[in-house]
Amino acid sequence: MSWQHLRGDEDDENDKANLLPGIRINGQNLTHLRFADDIVLVASNPKAASLMIQELVEMCGKVGLRMNTNKTKVMRNKFASQSPVNVTLNNDTTCIEEVNEYVYLGRLLNHNNELEPELHRRRRAAWAAFNNIKNTTDALSCPRIRAQLFDSIVLPALTYGSEVWTFTQALSERVRVTHAALERRLVGISLSEQRQRNLHREDIRAQSEVRDPLLVIKKKKLGWAGHIMRRNDGRWTRLVQEWYPIGEKRPVGRPRMRWCDSLQKEISLFDGENLETHWSTIAKDRMAWKAVIRDHIR
Secondary structure, eight states: OOHHHHHHHHHHHHHHHHTSSBEEETTEEEOEEEETTEEEEOBSSHHHHHHHHHHHHHHHHHTTOOOOTTTOEEOOOTTSOOOOOEEEETTEEEEOEEOSEEEETTEEEETTOOSHHHHHHHHHHHHHHHHHHHHHHHHOOOHHHHHHHHHHHHHHHHHTTGGGOOOOHHHHHHHHHHHHHHHHHHHTOOHHHHHHTTOOHHHHHHHHOOOOHHHHHHHHHHHHHHHHHTOOSOOHHHHHHTOOOTTOOOOSSSOOOOTTHHHHHHTSEEETTEEEEOHHHHHTSHHHHHHHHHHHOO
16 A cells, blocks of 8 residues: 555544544543533534534424524634634525624633633622612611621622632732722722721721622632532533643743642642642542631631
């Protein structure tokens, strides 16, 4: 057999591999995320994405559903090919519109995987929630009831989805500043008045009696980390967390902070510089992980 024939066979195999749906993670192809009728398809290249969308259209047609191409969007990262993603409906081929960000299950996702735009949305949502209850909180004379109302309505709006945030020091400070402004409004003190009276953050907190947002976020993250590490049903959350891409290297320069970096630094046990017990190992023991949460949320 000639070299050209062998090379042709290899090219055919590569083409077939490129058309496989999804991306390969720890021996499994992760193809989609779904919650009710909110579906995200995951593909390694535009051609595979087109085939997956076309198959979805055909399957929908068999049960009497029809895809709305105006609401269907494509988002690609910086490593993806720029080829268009097309779908054919009623013999009419349409190029799916490309976007740089979209909202899925209330969380804003973008092609650069940046958290800042989502924090802007969370701040706006928190202020909107607070303005809805402002008249009620002003009428309440009991600080404890007022704080409970604030923590049950405003704080969830500010910290929604925070268990999966990759939180840097700068971003955590922005959350704290937003929460501090809400706190001042809750107790009826302006920023200038706070400065004139030389009131510290602890003084405002003593009046408001609300919960610390950064501790709430940390508790949510620890709870979620323990939850996914104790799963044994093959869900993609744990597969992605334990995924180490073979043959791939992180970009040159200072690496971006990952979701698990803070857990590795704060929770894992070290003997000097040597890792003794990884945080994921601790998380698999429910009682040990509850003790970790109690130690870190004070």
